[in-house]
Amino acid sequence: MIKKDGTIASPKGFTADAVHAGLKYKNLDLGIIISEIPAQVAGVFTKNKVCAAPVVLDRTLVKSGEIQAILCNSAVANAVTGDQGMINAMLTQKFVAKKFNIKESLVAVCSTGVIGVQLPMEKIETGINRLSENGQADRFAKAILTTDTVTKTVTLTSVINDKTVTMSGVCKGSGMIHPNMCTMLAFITTDANISHELLQKLLSEVTETTFNQITVDGDTSTNDTVLVMANAMAGNEAIKEKTQDYEIFKAMLFETCTILAQKIAADGEGATKFIEVSVSGAPTDERARMIAKKIVGSNLVKTAIFGADPNWGRIVSSIGQAADFEPDDILVKIQNEKVLEHSTPLYFDKAILSQKLKEKEVMIEVDLNKSQGYGKAWGCDLTYHYVEINATYTS
Amino acid sequence: MIKKDGTIASPKGFTADAVHAGLKYKNLDLGIIISEIPAQVAGVFTKNKVCAAPVVLDRTLVKSGEIQAILCNSAVANAVTGDQGMINAMLTQKFVAKKFNIKESLVAVCSTGVIGVQLPMEKIETGINRLSENGQADRFAKAILTTDTVTKTVTLTSVINDKTVTMSGVCKGSGMIHPNMCTMLAFITTDANISHELLQKLLSEVTETTFNQITVDGDTSTNDTVLVMANAMAGNEAIKEKTQDYEIFKAMLFETCTILAQKIAADGEGATKFIEVSVSGAPTDERARMIAKKIVGSNLVKTAIFGADPNWGRIVSSIGQAADFEPDDILVKIQNEKVLEHSTPLYFDKAILSQKLKEKEVMIEVDLNKSQGYGKAWGCDLTYHYVEINATYTS
Structure with missing residues (x-):
């Protein structure tokens, strides 16, 4: 396994971009990750019984097995926002689907920021229309930050079944929850060929010993989300359980999640150590x-x-x-x-x-x-x- | 129920005293509560699996049903002190028994302070010998403090079965745990006539909604202890379940525990509110x-x-x-x-x-x-x- 410089769009077939949509005063606040083709998906979500509209929506998407894009905004969490919050999350899906010609049901949406405030949908729509399939992928890591002081990314490569497989991760989080500025979010892309079911099994397993083992202030956010997209474009044969390939891929996912988790802990609010x-x-x-x-x-x-x-x-x-x-x-x-x-x-x-x-x-x-x-x-x-x-x- | 000024020795037949035995640099650090006659006892203790020697000892005493004295030192917790810690706790019992002519098995001992340090037994013995049955009871509340900024006491009276019954409580604690300066301790005396079994049942019940409902820093000490002594000297008939007297006594115990618990919360380390x-x-x-x-x-x-x-x-x-x-x-x-x-x-x-x-x-x-x-x-x-x-x- 080799650690490299990279972005969330380093694995084959992924692109990413971000813009300043005006949710924050001046920094990047709206980002997108797109796969050329639909990708197998896995996700884990907050156990908080009060959860945000995008969490409810993404839970359903993950069960369907595939997604093609993830849109994420910072500054507004779309949590404790009632029916309107869910309507806005679905409207965001629609905007992305239309702009990028993707099926609505393949668009995941994530939010992080203030609780109890509705998404400013005009800004979201305008922002989405300014996002590009050929954007600057490194900007995505900045667009999802709230009280974080640094961007948090990792890129690994390994050889699976004679093919070079790349896995990239990006996350935000400066506490398991932040005030109104809440949430831990992590997005992982890979060009490995692996089924939704196996990917979900692995992610759930790996999360227990990585993301679930960090704590900044003992609180669990309303929005915590980890999503993995695997688009199979590395060209390896589909990974099967109890094979060496499976172990290599699991090690990559474990390493990616561990590094991201450690980066969140190290950037905990106010932390010096x-x-x-x-x-x-x-x-x-x-x-x-x-x-x-x-x-x-x-x-x-x-x-x-x-x-x-x-x-x-x-x-x-x-x-x-x-x-x-x-x-x-x-x-x-x-x-x-x-x-x-x-x-x-x-x-x-x-x-x-x-x-x-x-x-x-x-x-x-x-x-x-x-x-x-x-x-x-x-x-x-x-x-x-x-x-x-x-x-x-x-x- | 009437709230009065008082000390832990306000109920009939109780005395208390405290001295500076030299465990702290200059403040009172060793105190005693004595009942003229053996008193029915009830106790609740820390759920921390690492618990101090005096907690182990007192758990056994409480099961026996009666105690006559409680000796408490601050500055040294006698926790994580191994076999020597238990020997020292039992030696402390002996010193008290000898000095006050009480059976060893009727002496409870409590400690709060630094973890991992042995009690300085010479100072403890000398200190005990300077304690008096006719001491200044108000000094006890000071002797048990560590990082606390104020003493915490309450005295209530009520009429049970035509007799005036008094209940007094004293406690310390400025966090559920303090660093090395750990622990919540509470001592309650009453001259009510009530059996050990009923007293224990009531204390366990009342603790759930009082002491167990405070938190300063989410940590549980190795030494937490609440002890109640009831010496029957008010002269009321023994309190029985499902009677009005029972309800009055329960209300007194609930009020005493609530007030003490609130005082600990209000004096939490660093608290302004x-x-x-x-x-x-x-x-x-x-x-x-x-x-x-x-x-x-x-x-x-x-x-x-x-x-x-x-x-x-x-x-x-x-x-x-x-x-x-x-x-x-x-x-x-x-x-x-x-x-x-x-x-x-x-x-x-x-x-x-x-x-x-x-x-x-x-x-x-x-x-x-x-x-x-x-x-x-x-x-x-x-x-x-x-x-x-x-x-x-x-x-």
């Missing part, structure tokens, strides 16, 4: 992931990391909250330094470890010495700036 | 409480309140995360002003409502229009000072 927590020795992988996520999501751990404080007591307390067994033989490493072993505090030089905690990436490793369960989670520190962003934001 | 969330119209009371707690525990809601921002989108998103049904007819009131009705945004004057959000107490009311489930939760805002306290604390 990226935190990775790995947990081994848990009864099951699932429990290991839960414990890792509890640790990385704890306000107390997050503030300690911000303060470069090797406070293992907060880590152990988080373990105890997420464990379903008595964790009586805990090992904790912070920045590769053992601070607790067999649940017994070890001597360490606090000044040196505190210095290591000033690095931009912080690694916490936990071994529970119970069984073989392993999992990771990613997050960021909790800072004055997080409070500032979320307290001074005017709804 | 107390927040009450009430949820009605949920499928069940339990679900209403879960939703209320999710709202009041959301970092995004907490920062919005800190910023005096009437950001109902964050409230609705929290509802969607905690609901197990589609909430499609939501009413939201902030400071008694309707901002959302039938899930439709209402016009309101943001400047005026923002001004109202600058008050010290913030009320959020939600009606889900599904059924009759009702519940409340309490918390506080998330401020720069919270980050400061938890980032600059040196473990």
Whole structure:
């Protein structure tokens, strides 16, 4: 697997573009990804019971098995917008279908931004008509941002069945939810030949250990969406389960989702540091992931990391909250330094470890010495700036 | 029911005292509550799977049905301290038993403070020997504090079975957990005549809707403990279920726990505002409480309140995360002003409502229009000072 520079349109047969439609004051706010031919689709969506109109619509599309285009706007979430919100989402589909001569039912729509505000449909329509099939694909990654500080993309290639297969991902998200500026969105394109059913199975599986393992503020958005399009233009034979090709493709999807997830965590609102927590020795992988996520999501751990404080007591307390067994033989490493072993505090030089905690990436490793369960989670520190962003934001 | 000034020793037959034993640099750090005669006991404890030695010990004591004294130290939590921690907790029991001529098995011990540090037993022993049965009861409330900024007490009287019954409570806690300075502790004394079994049943029931409905930072301590002592010295006939006396006593216990819980929420680390969330119209009371707690525990809601921002989108998103049904007819009131009705945004004057959000107490009311489930939760805002306290604390 090779990591390359690229855009969401790097896989064969994809194009992308973006414009400033006037939803934001001046930045790009409307983007499109188009496949030359209909692509197999897979999607995972927010579990929030209050979900946005485009989420409801896309859930249905994904079940149909194919899409050809994804239109995404930022600034307005089209969430808690009632019947009018759904009418506007469907109207957006129509505008895209007409402009690009695609079937309406093959157009997915995504929104991120303020809750409770209707999409300005005139601006959306005008914006769509200014989008081009031969656009500048790198602009798409900018058009979907809200409180994010950087664009987040990845492109991988690999050889499957003698054909070079490319996979590209792009996402946004600076917290699992942002205030009114909510949402994690990720779009992945690939020219691999794989069926909708298998793609959906893989995406659901991979999401559990990637996107679902990041947390910025413990909240789940009304709009979270991950969509994968696979248009088969690499020319490989259709990928089948239990083959080497399947494993290669799964590894690509896992790597793409992992990199995107980590980029979201690192760009968490107000973050100064990226935190990775790995947990081994848990009864099951699932429990290991839960414990890792509890640790990385704890306000107390997050503030300690911000303060470069090797406070293992907060880590152990988080373990105890997420464990379903008595964790009586805990090992904790912070920045590769053992601070607790067999649940017994070890001597360490606090000044040196505190210095290591000033690095931009912080690694916490936990071994529970119970069984073989392993999992990771990613997050960021909790800072004055997080409070500032979320307290001074005017709804 | 009458609310009075008082101390934890206000009910008949109780005394209390506290000293500076040298665990803290200069403040009171070791306190005791004693009943003249053995008292019926009830207790509820942390659900954290990593729990402190005194919690393990007290769980056993509570099952026995009676205790006569509670010794509590601050500054050191005696958590994650292994076998030595348990030996020290039992040694503490012995010291108290000897000094006050009480059976060891009737002495409960509680600790709050730094995790992973052993109790300094010489200081504990010397301190215990300086405690008195005729001490200054008001000092106890100070001796159990850690990052708290105020003492938290309540005293109520009522007439049960022609006898005046008094109930007093004292607690500490400035977050559900604090860093290394962890824990919520609450002690309640009463001279009512009630059996251990009935007292435990009532305490468990009342805890669900009071102490379990506060959240400061979403973390659960390794040491959380609530203990109730009832010594029967008011002279009432033993309280029986399904009687008026039972209802009066239950109301007293509910009121005591509610007031103590609210005081902890209001004194949350770094808090500038107390927040009450009430949820009605949920499928069940339990679900209403879960939703209320999710709202009041959301970092995004907490920062919005800190910023005096009437950001109902964050409230609705929290509802969607905690609901197990589609909430499609939501009413939201902030400071008694309707901002959302039938899930439709209402016009309101943001400047005026923002001004109202600058008050010290913030009320959020939600009606889900599904059924009759009702519940409340309490918390506080998330401020720069919270980050400061938890980032600059040196473990």
